[in-house]
Amino acid sequence: MKSSAHLSPFLGATAILAFLLVTAASAATIQAGSDLQAAINQAVPGDTVLAAPGVYGGVEITKSINLIGDGARIRADDRQIGMKVGADDVTISGFTVEGGFYGIHLVGSRNCTISNNTITGCVQWGIGLISSDDNRIENNVANYNGLGGEGWYGIYLSGSHRNLIQDNVASFNGEYGIALFPSCSENVIRENVAERNDYGIYMFTNCADNLIQKNRLAQNFNSGIKMINGCSKNQILENDIVENGVVGIFLQRGSGYNLIRGNEIADNSKFGIQIQEGPSGNNTIVENNISASQRGIFVNTDGNHIYKNRIFDCVIPAEDRGVNQWYADYPEGGNFWGDYIGTDEFGGPGQNISGSDGFADLPRIINERARDIYPVMGEAVLPLQLVDASINPARASIGAEVTVEAVLDSKNGVAQVSARTRSLLRSSERTPYIRMDRAGDGAYVGTLQTALMGPGRYEIILSAKDSKGYEVEETIGELELIPRAGWSFDEALSKGL
Structure with a gap:
């Protein structure tokens, strides 16, 4: 007799197909009653357990089954796990998990699919993968978890590899939306939303x-x-x-x-x-x-x-x-x-x-x-820039008032504006600052008092800062001051006039 190792390819494929047909035929669908854990215990690998609308206690899954909820809620206290998975090839879909120390918790599990669930109010993490590889975590909402104590996670991976974390919402959690710690590799984290963590x-x-x-x-x-x-x-x-x-x-x-x-x-x-x-x-x-x-x-x-x-x-x-x-x-x-x-x-x-x-x-x-x-x-x-500026008059007698105007364009809002003069003839001369007041949308105006300034040419330099700290400083033009008849700058300065 030939051993099975020497069967022809055709006979080998036929045997595999027959095995799959028998396996599929043996899978059952079980409608859970009020005790969801009892229905899980009754199931054998490959079975599907359906949970109708209602509130159930925490459950543990140690075999390869499909667990499907239709308006089903899992409620656990602060020291319990909502749904603990310790097996490969498990599917959990359609549940709301409220409370519990952990929400949906996989330990040493492979090839599981966790999809279309809502997990909220857990003490630590909403969905956790501990030493669990090659799983799919898709289309879940893991919000408002870990809000007490140190603050924890919406979705958490530890020592887990090659998992797909996709199309989930992990927001408003105590510390982390999605966290990997430590030694997690080759995971795909794609198209999720993580806000306000x-x-x-x-x-x-x-x-x-x-x-x-x-x-x-x-x-x-x-x-x-x-x-x-x-x-x-x-x-x-x-x-x-x-x-x-x-x-x-x-x-x-x-x-x-x-x-x-x-x-x-x-x-x-x-x-x-x-x-x-x-x-x-x-x-x-x-x-x-x-x-x-x-x-x-x-x-x-x-x-x-x-x-x-x-x-x-x-x-x-x-x-x-x-x-x-x-x-x-x-x-x-x-x-x-x-x-x-x-x-x-x-x-x-x-x-x-x-x-x-x-x-x-x-x-x-x-x-x-x-x-x-x-x-x-x-x-x-440029978030802050000078659009236009003018000095009027640009040539004046000492003692005249000179009006300085500027128009600024700011994305973030202008926090402060000022102008100053700088003598082009006497670098050591003290020159006044000009207070700039808002005069309209983006427009600022100030008045330069020239009574104590000396004759000569001056640059007018505008400085502005926006609410984010962006600054601009530009020379906006020149002012020429000419002496008044019968007036001495040095004498006026000595008298404090």
Whole structure:
């Protein structure tokens, strides 16, 4: 007799098909009564348990079954787990889990699908994966978890790999929307919403090769994304990271070799991207829009490569305290800087060949070590700029009143405006400041008293600051003062007139 190892391919396929048919035929659908755990205990692997509308206690699943809810609610007390899974190939869908120490809790489980559930009010995490690989967590809502004590998670992974976390909402949680800690790798975190947590997505300690893509991470009280303690080789792609309380993306303590590409990073209060502490270098930051933060990009590590980004409407567009490269080799080029107005009359790697090439002829200087050799040309994007100004009269006798007017365009609102004079003849001469008062939409007016000024030519310099701290200072014109007949400036000054 031939052993089964030597069956023909046709006979082997027939046997497998017969086995699958028998397995499918043996699967049952069980309608749970008031005791959901009893129905789960009755089921065998492959069965489907249906839970009708109603309130059930916490359950534990230790076999490969499908658990489907239709208006079913799980309520557990603060020391219980709402739904504990300790088996592979489990499906849980259609439940609302209210309360419990953990909501839906997988331990050592593989190939499970957790979808279309709502988990809220748990002491620690809403959905947790502990040493659980190759699972799908999709279309769940995990809000308002971990609000007591230290504050915890909407969705939490620990020592878990190759999981898909997709199309979930993890907002209003005590600390983290989605958290990976520690040693989580090759997970895909895609198209989720994490808002109004302390951190939208948080990775801590040796989390590598994860994909974070097309998520909305907004209005979190600290960071949109934070990676700390050796989180490396992750990809942060095409996310909306906006209006977070401190920083959009924060890499810290050895979190290097990450790719940050194609993200919209806007209106984060202090930093768009912040990289600091320890050897957190060798990250690639490319093709992002970074705008409306106090600092656009802040780095104090080495080896980061930053190019083809649009950096605009930031009070300090870039601060580099390490040794980093702010451009790619020609002809890829550098970054667009909204505050940089350059000319483009030359091209080539050395910007010395006649003819424009889309890059400014002169570098954009960041500091004495850092510069963008190939700043990308484009229309300046200035959140605060002087539109028009006038000095009337521009030539007057000493003692006359001179009116100074300015019109400002400000995205963030003007916080303060002033003007001052500077003598073009006597550098040591004390010159007065001019108080500027608002005179209409964007218009400011002030009066210069010239009685104690000497004859000569003066520049009028306007200074303005917006509510975010962006400043502009420009010379708006010149004033010529001529002596009055029979009047001496020195004599008047000595008498205090």
